[in-house]
Amino acid sequence: MFKLIKIDKNTKARRGVVTTAHGEIQSPFFMPVGTNASVKSLTFEDVNDTGAEIVLCNAYHLFLRPGLEVFEAAGGMHNFMNWHKPTLTDSGGYQVFSLAKLRKLREDGVEFQSHIDGAYHFFTPEKVMDIQQSIGADMIMPLDVCAPYPCSREEAERSVYLTTLWAKRARKYFLENRRSDRNQFGFGIIQGATYKDLRERSAKEIIDVDFDAYAIGGVSVGEPVKDMFEALEWVMPFLPADKPHYFMGIGLPDQIVKAVGEGIDMFDTCLPTRFGRHGTAFTSRGRIIVRNEEFKTDFGPIDPDCDCLVCKKYSKSYIRHLLKLKEITGLKLVTYHNLYFYISLMRRIRQAIEQDQYQSFMTEFLTKYGSELK
Amino acid sequence: MFKLIKIDKNTKARRGVVTTAHGEIQSPFFMPVGTNASVKSLTFEDVNDTGAEIVLCNAYHLFLRPGLEVFEAAGGMHNFMNWHKPTLTDSGGYQVFSLAKLRKLREDGVEFQSHIDGAYHFFTPEKVMDIQQSIGADMIMPLDVCAPYPCSREEAERSVYLTTLWAKRARKYFLENRRSDRNQFGFGIIQGATYKDLRERSAKEIIDVDFDAYAIGGVSVGEPVKDMFEALEWVMPFLPADKPHYFMGIGLPDQIVKAVGEGIDMFDTCLPTRFGRHGTAFTSRGRIIVRNEEFKTDFGPIDPDCDCLVCKKYSKSYIRHLLKLKEITGLKLVTYHNLYFYISLMRRIRQAIEQDQYQSFMTEFLTKYGSELK
Numbered sequence: 139m140f141k142l143i144k145i146d147k148n149t150k151a152r153r154g155v156v157t158t159a160h161g162e163i164q165s166p167f168f169m170p171v172g173t174n175a176s177v178k179s180l181t182f183e184d185v186n187d188t189g190a191e192i193v194l195c196n197a198y199h200l201f202l203r204p205g206l207e208v209f210e211a212a213g214g215m216h217n218f219m220n221w222h223k224p225t226l227t228d229s230g231g232y233q234v235f236s237l238a239k240l241r242k243l244r245e246d247g248v249e250f251q252s253h254i255d256g257a258y259h260f261f262t263p264e265k266v267m268d269i270q271q272s273i274g275a276d277m278i279m280p281l282d283v284c285a286p287y288p289c290s291r292e293e294a295e296r297s298v299y300l301t302t303l304w305a306k307r308a309r310k311y312f313l314e315n316r317r318s319d320r321n322q323f324g325f326g327i328i329q330g331a332t333y334k335d336l337r338e339r340s341a342k343e344i345i346d347v348d349f350d351a352y353a354i355g356g357v358s359v360g361e362p363v364k365d366m367f368e369a370l371e372w373v374m375p376f377l378p379a380d381k382p383h384y385f386m387g388i389g390l391p392d393q394i395v396k397a398v399g400e401g402i403d404m405f406d407t408c409l410p411t412r413f414g415r416h417g418t419a420f421t422s423r424g425r426i427i428v429r430n431e432e433f434k435t436d437f438g439p440i441d442p443d444c445d446c447l448v449c450k451k452y453s454k455s456y457i458r459h460l461l462k463l464k465e466i467t468g469l470k471l472v473t474y475h476n477l478y479f480y481i482s483l484m485r486r487i488r489q490a491i492e493q494d495q496y497q498s499f500m501t502e503f504l505t506k507y508g509s510e511l512k
Numbered sequence: 513m514f515k516l517i518k519i520d521k522n523t524k525a526r527r528g529v530v531t532t533a534h535g536e537i538q539s540p541f542f543m544p545v546g547t548n549a550s551v552k553s554l555t556f557e558d559v560n561d562t563g564a565e566i567v568l569c570n571a572y573h574l575f576l577r578p579g580l581e582v583f584e585a586a587g588g589m590h591n592f593m594n595w596h597k598p599t600l601t602d603s604g605g606y607q608v609f610s611l612a613k614l615r616k617l618r619e620d621g622v623e624f625q626s627h628i629d630g631a632y633h634f635f636t637p638e639k640v641m642d643i644q645q646s647i648g649a650d651m652i653m654p655l656d657v658c659a660p661y662p663c664s665r666e667e668a669e670r671s672v673y674l675t676t677l678w679a680k681r682a683r684k685y686f687l688e689n690r691r692s693d694r695n696q697f698g699f700g701i702i703q704g705a706t707y708k709d710l711r712e713r714s715a716k717e718i719i720d721v722d723f724d725a726y727a728i729g730g731v732s733v734g735e736p737v738k739d740m741f742e743a744l745e746w747v748m749p750f751l752p753a754d755k756p757h758y759f760m761g762i763g764l765p766d767q768i769v770k771a772v773g774e775g776i777d778m779f780d781t782c783l784p785t786r787f788g789r790h791g792t793a794f795t796s797r798g799r800i801i802v803r804n805e806e807f808k809t810d811f812g813p814i815d816p817d818c819d820c821l822v823c824k825k826y827s828k829s830y831i832r833h834l835l836k837l838k839e840i841t842g843l844k845l846v847t848y849h850n851l852y853f854y855i856s857l858m859r860r861i862r863q864a865i866e867q868d869q870y871q872s873f874m875t876e877f878l879t880k881y882g883s884e885l886k
Binding site for chain 1: 551556577825829837841
C-alpha cells in the first residue's frame with residue numbers, strides 16, 4: 139500500500155506513494171473533505187482541476203443519507219458520486235461524539251440518535267466496518283472513542299481502553315469479512331488526549347493490532363496548538379516507517395507545513411471549504427477576508443502568487459461584490475481558490491522534500507505566511 | 513447591428529446574426545440572466561461551456577450594488593465580471609416597479625426607495641442611459657413604465673404615454689451623449705398591457721423614435737399565456753424586419769419555441785437558473801423534480817437526450833441526494849443542465865430554421881415536451 143521514497147536530509151519529512159484500487163496518491167497529501175459525498179460548493183470536475191488526488195467522505199453522514207442501499211445499488215461511492223480516484227471514509231466515531239444526540243457509550247459499541255431525525259442507531263466496531271464496506275472507500279477507519287478537550291484522565295483512559303478493544307474487533311472482522319467487490323485498506327486510530335503516557339500506551343496497543351496505516355486521532359478538538367503538536371511528538375517515535383502516518387483533522391496551512399516536518403503523510407480538514415463559504419481566503423501571505431470594504435475597487439487577484447483559475451480570471455473586487463450579495467458563485471470561487479491553495483501547497487512540500495530543502499522551505503513559508511509556528 | 517440571414521419557409525421564424533463590440537450572436541438566442549453580474553450558482557466558465565453567447569444583467573441591481581464607481585474603475589462590466597462576450601442590461605424599469613418601495617411616478621421620471629436599504633433614488637430616462645453607459649453593456653434598454661397584470665385601461669394608457677415620452681428623451685440623450693469608450697446599441701420597449709389598440713399605438717410610437725432594436729415589454733407579468741401571445745400577435749406586424757425582436761422575460765421552453773415561430777429573435781428568463789436552484793430540471797419530455805423519492809436509486813441522467821456535462825457524468829440519484837441535503841453543488845448541477853437545455857434548444861431552433869424545418873421541429877418538440885401550446 140505504501141512506498142516510502144525518501145526522507146528529507148535535515149527534517150523528518152517523508153516523500154512517498156500510497157497505492158489504492160483507484161490509483162496512486164503522492165505523499166504527503168491533503169484530502170479535501172466531502173462529508174456528504176460532495177466537496178461543498180464544488181463539483182468533482184473542480185476538485186480534480188485543483189490537482190487533488192483523493193477525497194475524504196464521512197461514513198456517519200452517508201450511512202444516514204442517502205443510506206447504504208443506495209451505495210450497494212450504485213456499486214460503491216466512486217460510481218455514486220462519479221469520482222474515480224482514491225477515497226477515504228472516516229468511521230463516524232468523531233461524528234457520533236460531536237453531532238449525534240443522547241450518545242450512550244457501552245463496552246460493545248455506541249448507541250446514539252441521528253442528528254437529522256432523532257432515530258436510534260447502535261454502532262459496533264463490526265457494523266462500522268460493514269458500513270464502510272458498503273460505501274466502498276479505498277481506505278477505511280475503525281470506530282474509535284474520540285476524547286474531547288478538555289478531558290479528565292479517567293475519560294481519556296476509557297477512550298484509550300475502548301479504542302483499542304474496538305480496534306482489535308474491527309481488524310479481526312475486517313480481515314475475516316473482506317468483500318471480493320471491494321479492495322480496502324484499514325487504518326488504526328491512536329487516542330490518549332493530552333496525556334503523554336496514554337498517548338504512548340494507545341500508540342503501542344494500536345500498532346500491536348497491525349493495521350495498514352496509522353492515524354493520530356483526538357486532535358483538532360479545540361485544544362491549544364501546542365498540545366496538538368505535543369501529541370504528535372509523543373506518538374511519532376512509535377509509528378512504523380513503512381506505513382502511512384495520518385494526522386486527523388489537521389489543519390491550518392502552517393500546521394500542515396510543520397507536521398510534515400515531523401513525518402506526517404496525510405492531512406484533512408474542512409477549513410479550505412468552510413472558510414471559502416465564509417469568504418475568507420488563504421494566501422501565501424496569510425488569510426484575507428475578501429468581503430472587506432478595502433477590496434471594493436481592488437482588481438488584483440486573491441493571491442498574486444497563485445496560478446489557480448480564480449486568481450487568473452477574477453478580481454477581489456468582483457468576488458467581494460458576489461460575497462456581499464450572498465451570490466453562490468462567490469462562495470464557489472473562494473472555495474476553489476482555497477482548495478487549490480492547499481493542494482498546491484502539498485505539491486510544493488513534496489518538491490522541497492525531493493530536493494532535501496524542506497527545512498528552508500518550511501522557514502520561508504512560515505515567515506511569509508506570518509505564522510507563529512517555527 | 514443585425515443581419516437577417518433567412519426566414520423559414522413555412523413559419524415566420526427568422527435566422528440572423530447580431531454583431532456587437534464584444535462579438536457576434538447567432539439568432540434566435542437566449543440570454544442567461546445574471547442579475548447581479550453573476551448567473552446564479554454558475555461561474556462564467558460554466559456559462560461559456562453551455563454555449564451561451566450573451567448574458568443579461570440588471571442596471572437597477574448593479575447601480576445599487578456594487579455601484580457605478582466600481583464599473584468606471586473596472587473599465588466596464590465585461591472587465592468587472594470577466595465575461596468578454598456580448599451583454600445586455602435591462603433598464604431597471606421593471607425592477608423599480610416590481611422590487612422598489614414607495615414608487616412615485618412623475619412626468620419626468622420615477623422616484624423610489626431601494627429594496628436593499630430604503631435609500632431614495634430618482635431615475636429619469638437620461639439618468640438610466642448614464643447608468644447603463646457606466647456599466648457598459650453592448651445593448652441597453654430605455655426606462656419604461658411596465659404596466660402590471662391585471663391593469664386598468666387608464667393605467668395602461670399612462671404606461672404607454674410615459675413609455676413613449678421617456679423613449680424619445682432617452683434616445684435623444686443617448687445619441688447626443690455617446691461615450692467613446694463604449695459602443696452600445698439602444699432598444700425601444702413597447703408597452704400597452706392587454707389592450708390591442710394600446711399595444712398597436714405603443715408599437716407605432718416607439719418604432720417612430722427609431723431605435724436599433726425593439727422589445728415587447730409588459731409581458732410575463734402574471735398574465736395568462738394566451739394574453740402573452742395575443743400581445744405578440746398584435747405587435748409583430750409593426751416590427752421592422754431588419755431589426756432584432758426581443759420578447760422580454762419569456763419564457764418556458766415551449767413558449768420560446770412558439771414565439772420563435774412568430775418571428776422573435778431574443779429571449780431572457782431567470783427560469784432555468786431559478787428552477788435549477790429549486791431542484792427542478794427541464795428535459796426534452798417536460799420538467800422533473802429531481803429531489804423526488806422516485807429517483808433515489810435512479811442512476812440514469814436527468815435527460816437521456818441531453819449531452820451536457822452533468823447528464824454525461826452525474827445521476828439523478830446523486831443529484832437528488834445533494835438536493836435533499838441542500839448541498840450547493842446540487843443546485844449548481846441542475847442549474848447548469850437547465851441552462852444547457854435552453855442554449856442547446858436555441859441551437860436546434862436555429863438549425864431547424866436553416867433547413868426550413870421549423871414547423872415540424874415545433875410540432876415534434878411541443879408534442880414530446882407535453883406542451884399545451886400548439
